[in-house]
Amino acid sequence: AQSVAQPEDQVNVAEGNPLTVKCTYSVSGNPYLFWYVQYPNRGLQFLLKYITGDNLVKGSYGFEAEFNKSQTSFHLKKPSALVSDSALYFCAVRADTGANSKLTFGKGITLSVRP
Amino acid sequence: ETGVTQTPRHLVMGMTNKKSLKCEQHLGHNAMYWYKQSAKKPLELMFVYNFKEQTENNSVPSRFSPECPNSSHLFLHLHTLQPEDSALYLCASSHPGGGSGNTIYFGEGSWLTVV
Numbered sequence: 001a002q003s004v005a006q007p008e009d010q011v012n013v014a015e016g017n018p019l020t021v022k023c024t025y026s027v028s029g030n031p032y033l034f035w036y037v038q039y040p041n042r043g044l045q046f047l048l049k050y051i052t053g054d055n056l057v058k059g060s061y062g063f064e065a066e067f068n069k070s071q072t073s074f075h076l077k078k079p080s081a082l083v084s085d086s087a088l089y090f091c092a093v094r095a096d097t098g099a100n101s102k103l104t105f106g107k108g109i110t111l112s113v114r115p
Numbered sequence: 116e117t118g119v120t121q122t123p124r125h126l127v128m129g130m131t132n133k134k135s136l137k138c139e140q141h142l143g144h145n146a147m148y149w150y151k152q153s154a155k156k157p158l159e160l161m162f163v164y165n166f167k168e169q170t171e172n173n174s175v176p177s178r179f180s181p182e183c184p185n186s187s188h189l190f191l192h193l194h195t196l197q198p199e200d201s202a203l204y205l206c207a208s209s210h211p212g213g214g215s216g217n218t219i220y221f222g223e224g225s226w227l228t229v230v
Contacts, residue, residue, distance in 0.1 A: 032216040043117065043205055043221040044158075051216040090158070096216070103219060105158040 002027040004093050004106035012112045013081045021076040021109050023091030033074040034092040034103070035065055044090060050074060061085070081113045118142040119222035121206050127228045128196065136191040136225045138206030146211040147189040148219065149181060152203040164189065165211045196229045203227075 048059025163171035180192040
């Protein structure tokens with residue numbers, strides 16, 4: 001069974017500092033990895049994904065994520081956090097094993113950026 | 116604007132009522148999904164439709180009845196719900212084929228409160 005671990009419930013950073021939101025995964029076969037963000041009272045918005053190729057993926061709003069196969073990780077990063085980045089962040093994984101492959105989400109991490 | 120529109124955004128219903136949630140996608144996708152998001156719980160996949168055919172029912176109680184008349188529209192019919200069904204219901208769409216790394220795009224959600 002595939003799974004996603006987001007080990008922290010909350011990440012707190014000061015505005016202007018770099019941020020990292022952690023994600024590790026377990027899947028049979030090669031992974032497709034996704035990050036979504038959810039602002040208060042909104043749906044999930046797609047940020048970025050890794051399918052194949054370059055391990056460093058760039059996405060929306062200045063976010064990027066690095067795929068590390070040996071550590072089975074896909075941490076989300078941003079060089080300089082903004083207060084407006086405060087939201088709930090979900091990592092998700094799907095195996096490249098066919099049309100019925102499911103997308104499994106982590107429980108989400110709350111990012112709080114203080115002014 | 117995500118390309119996936121959900122109505123109503125908020126719904127309060129009694130346990131004996133019958134109501135429906137509506138979802139429409141303008142992205143040219145052929146797969147549609149219903150997810151349930153409850154406080155302090157992981158995102159739960161409820162139903163999947165591919166080309167109007169239901170391909171997954173994740174052991175959802177029969178008081179939730181989905182309908183997909185075409186690839187652009189998805190409904191969730193609700194009847195005799197319980198207070199624990201109160202949650203954010205998210206509709207999503209994608210190109211079909213989980214193994215191809217297709218991105219799932221979400222609507223803004225419908226907040227349901229059962230009283």
